[in-house]
Amino acid sequence: MKSLLKVKNLHVSFCRESKWQEAVLGIDFEVFEGKTLGVVGESGSGKSVSNLAVMQLLDRRKSRVESDAIILDGNDISRYSDDEMTDVRGKKIAMIFQEPMTSLNPVYKCGFQVMEAISELQNSKTPEPQKHKEKVLELFRKVLLPNPELIFDKYPHELSGGQKQRVMIAMALVSNPKVLIADEPTTALDVTVQKEILKLLRDLQRENGMGMIFITHDLGVVSEIADDVIVMNKGVVVEKGTTADILNNPQHPYTRGLIACRPPLSYRLERLPVVKEFLDGVWRDEQQIMNELLVTDEVRDKYHKELYSKEPILKVENLKTWYPIRKGVFGRTCDYVKSVDDVSFEVYPGETLGLVGESGCGKTTLGRSVLRLVEPTSGSVFFEGRDVAKMSVAELREYRKSAQIIFQDPYSSLNPRVSIGEAIAEPMMVHGIEKDAKRRRDSVCRLLEEVGLEADYYRRYPHEFSGGQRQRICIARALALNPKLIICDESVSALDVSVQAQVLNLLNRLKKEFHFTYIFISHDLSVVRFMSDRVVVMYNGKIQELNEADALFNNPQNDYTKKLIAALPGNRDLLK
Numbered sequence: 001m002k003s004l005l006k007v008k009n010l011h012v013s014f015c016r017e018s019k020w021q022e023a024v025l026g027i028d029f030e031v032f033e034g035k036t037l038g039v040v041g042e043s044g045s046g047k048s049v050s051n052l053a054v055m056q057l058l059d060r061r062k063s064r065v066e067s068d069a070i071i072l073d074g075n076d077i078s079r080y081s082d083d084e085m086t087d088v089r090g091k092k093i094a095m096i097f098q099e100p101m102t103s104l105n106p107v108y109k110c111g112f113q114v115m116e117a118i119s120e121l122q123n124s125k126t127p128e129p130q131k132h133k134e135k136v137l138e139l140f141r142k143v144l145l146p147n148p149e150l151i152f153d154k155y156p157h158e159l160s161g162g163q164k165q166r167v168m169i170a171m172a173l174v175s176n177p178k179v180l181i182a183d184e185p186t187t188a189l190d191v192t193v194q195k196e197i198l199k200l201l202r203d204l205q206r207e208n209g210m211g212m213i214f215i216t217h218d219l220g221v222v223s224e225i226a227d228d229v230i231v232m233n234k235g236v237v238v239e240k241g242t243t244a245d246i247l248n249n250p251q252h253p254y255t256r257g258l259i260a261c262r263p264p265l266s267y268r269l270e271r272l273p274v275v276k277e278f279l280d281g282v283w284r285d286e287q288q289i290m291n292e293l294l295v296t297d298e299v300r301d302k303y304h305k306e307l308y309s310k311e312p313i314l315k316v317e318n319l320k321t322w323y324p325i326r327k328g329v330f331g332r333t334c335d336y337v338k339s340v341d342d343v344s345f346e347v348y349p350g351e352t353l354g355l356v357g358e359s360g361c362g363k364t365t366l367g368r369s370v371l372r373l374v375e376p377t378s379g380s381v382f383f384e385g386r387d388v389a390k391m392s393v394a395e396l397r398e399y400r401k402s403a404q405i406i407f408q409d410p411y412s413s414l415n416p417r418v419s420i421g422e423a424i425a426e427p428m429m430v431h432g433i434e435k436d437a438k439r440r441r442d443s444v445c446r447l448l449e450e451v452g453l454e455a456d457y458y459r460r461y462p463h464e465f466s467g468g469q470r471q472r473i474c475i476a477r478a479l480a481l482n483p484k485l486i487i488c489d490e491s492v493s494a495l496d497v498s499v500q501a502q503v504l505n506l507l508n509r510l511k512k513e514f515h516f517t518y519i520f521i522s523h524d525l526s527v528v529r530f531m532s533d534r535v536v537v538m539y540n541g542k543i544q545e546l547n548e549a550d551a552l553f554n555n556p557q558n559d560y561t562k563k564l565i566a567a568l569p570g571n572r573d574l575l576k
Contacts, residue, residue: 004211005031005054005093005179008068012046012053012235015062024050025235031179031211036202038226038243039215040258042275043467043496046235047215048098051181055095056085073178090121094172098184100164104156110167111136111152114174121175139170143200160359162193166200173204180205181213186221187494190358190523191567198224198569217496219259220526220569223247231255253278260289261501263530265568268300268550269293271508272501272530297550304533304548312346313517314370314485319343319379321362321369339365340376341541347485352511352518354532354549356525356564362541363521364408367487370519371403372396383485401431404478408490410470414462421458424448424477431481447476451506468499472506479510487519492527504531525568529553537561 012024024046031037039047052058053065056077070078073092080088097103105113115132133152140148143166156164165185172180182201186194202225205212214225222229223243230240231254239252250256257278263269270293273283283289321340324333339362347353355363368374370381372388381388383399391399407413414423424444427433434440445455451472462470471491478486488507492500504527510516520531528535532549537558545558556562 001032001035003030003071004033004073005213006069006071007050007054008070010050010053010067010070011065012049012058013064015064020064023235024053027230027232027235027237029230029237029240031213033178033211034205034209035227036205036212036214036225038222038229039213039232040217040219040222040229041232042217042258042498044234045232047232048183050232051095051183051213051215055089055093055181056080056082057089057095090117090172090177091175092177093179093181094175094177095181095183096165096168096172096185098187100156100161100168103168104164106156109153109155110159114139114167114171117171117174135174136170139173140167142173142204143167143170144196145170160193161189162197162359165189165197169197169200169204173208176208177210179211179213181215183215184217185214187216187218191525191564191569192358194221194569195224195567201225217258217498218569219247219262219497224569231258253281256283256285258497260286261498263501263504263526265526265529265553268295268530270295271505274501274505275498300550307348307350307533310349313349313384314347315380315382316346316370317344317380317382319366319369319381320377321365321374322377338541340369342379343538343541343543345536345543345546347517347519349484349517350511350515351533352520352531354528354535355519355521355538356523356528356535357538357544358523358564361538363523363538364489366538367405367489367519367521371400371405371487373405397431401481402483403485403487404481404483405487405489406471406474406478406491408493410467410474410494411462413474414470416462419459419461420448420465420473421445423462423473424480427477427480433481443480444476447479448473450479450510451476452502466499468495468503471495471499471503475503475506475510479514482514483516485517485519487521489521490523493522493524500527507531525553525564537564 007029009026009028010024011022011026013020013022027050029037041047054070058065067078069076072088077088111133114136118132118135136152137148140151145151145163145166151163186197189197216222226243229243229246230237231252233254239246239250239255246255247259250259254275257275260273260283261275263272273289277283319340320342322336322338325335325337326332327334343366357363365374369376383403388399421444424447425440428440428443434443445458448455448457453469453472465473492503495503511518520528522528529549535547535549535552536543537545537560539560544560545552552561553565556565
């Protein structure tokens with residue numbers, strides 16, 4: 001096999017508060033023609049930083065990169081100048097970044113942005129718009145974008161997540177690079193789109209003979225695409241080998257922890273093991289986990305018999321939320337987008353009802369319609385026997401106190417100018433809870449400790465916390481009003497698997513302690529199965545299937561449900 005990229009003894013340091021801190025501590029890896037190297041690890045392990053260093057995309061004023069050699073296609077590029085790297089980046093080595101919405105310029109059409117990349121890479125001094133447009137359309141067809149001519153003239157915000165990611169892949173393939181670096185390209189995409197993107201990358205790799213580096217925290221995804229794997233933790237490679245060896249016979253406790261904290265598909269655990277427990281020697285292997293944490297069918301049946309003997313806390317009857325499509329000079333309504341279309345279900349006190357489906361199926365709109373954050377078109381929502389649609393302003397305020405929501409993105413749902421203590425205390429002030437400032441502060445500190453954070457964090461700001469910590473802050477804010485119903489809207493989708501396991505365990509522990517009821521919205525079916533008592537499957541605004549979680553996964557009745565389950569990456573248990 002021909003070696004396309006060889007990295008020897010790579011070190012990366014960053015300057016923080018006038019001190020240099022090492023983020024990558026002397027790693028080695030190699031990429032071969034037609035092969036994919038998976039780079040796996042938690043957030044902060046050095047996965048992305050090491051590859052950005054190879055591309056020389058780190059800020060030279062705040063970072064320091066050293067290595068014995070970085071050999072790309074036979075040439076050592078470790079000492080290349082900026083001008084020399086300009087001739088390398090995009091032509092010989094290209095990168096697909098994690099978040100396509102921030103990587104694409106929102107004020108330019110997608111076609112123009114790819115044309116611009118072509119012009120830059122070809123050093124075109126004279127504009128060739130028609131020739132470049134034909135090249136862009138050819139690339140759009142290659143990455144299987146529907147209606148390439150239509151996509152060409154659309155802005156990024158008009159495309160779905162999967163379509164934006166395909167535009168980014170097309171841009172990376174402009175000059176047919178030798179090595180393609182894909183940095184978490186499927187994170188936050190639903191399982192069917194994720195499966196399409198993975199297949200697309202494999203097909204393009206075979207067609208072009210590329211070497212690929214696939215960066216991810218999800219070992220299920222790695223099992224679908226990678227030939228070899230390196231596992232990174234705290235800037236070092238703790239384990240490397242073929243994908244089969246790493247997944248089926250992991251040697252390092254950190255690797256075993258990463259595999260085990262992914263929710264299993266063939267059995268149910270009381271809680272998920274976490275990486276720290278493997279590093280501390282709490283867990284050794286799957287058999288020990290099964291012996292201590294397995295939930296038997298008898299225990300689950302007994303729990304459900306008691307759960308469903310109560311009266312429902314929430315009833316949704318024939319709910320519709322339609323958005324008008326207006327056209328013409330007078331803006332007349334010509335049709336409707338039926339986000340939620342005649343949906344009915346019940347939720348029982350103490351239950352976790354999972355809500356799954358592809359992006360655009362109506363999951364989030366349904367959750368917001370239940371809370372009247374979006375006004376339904378028709379239908380009824382009854383909370384503890386009261387019709388939410390007929391509530392007065394005062395009654396609606398009381399309802400909002402009893403029914404809270406944890407939003408998907410912990411970065412945008414916290415005000416960067418407000419300390420986290422004030423953010424958690426704000427709903428208490430609005431609803432007149434703990435009117436004394438000192439008692440309110442004590443309550444906030446107690447909530448921070450309840451979600452696994454320190455009371456001393458009260459005066460810190462959101463930017464000082466990791467994604468997992470910010471999500472814990474959002475959970476604490478939702479708990480501040482002691483609600484009865486909490487809607488979790490994709491609340492763990494942007495977290496790596498180890499932090500995700502911690503947050504899921506936290507939600508389940510809080511549910512037991514405070515007797516919460518959850519509606520758990522997610523596109524990740526393995527997470528939904530672990531969390532849920534029953535699962536609702538949605539497609540095009542309608543319910544396709546509703547059943548007990550294990551029964552639905554073990555014996556799906558609807559063709560769409562079967563399709564979703566079949567699309568799960570690594571649709572098998574990784575611990576063998």
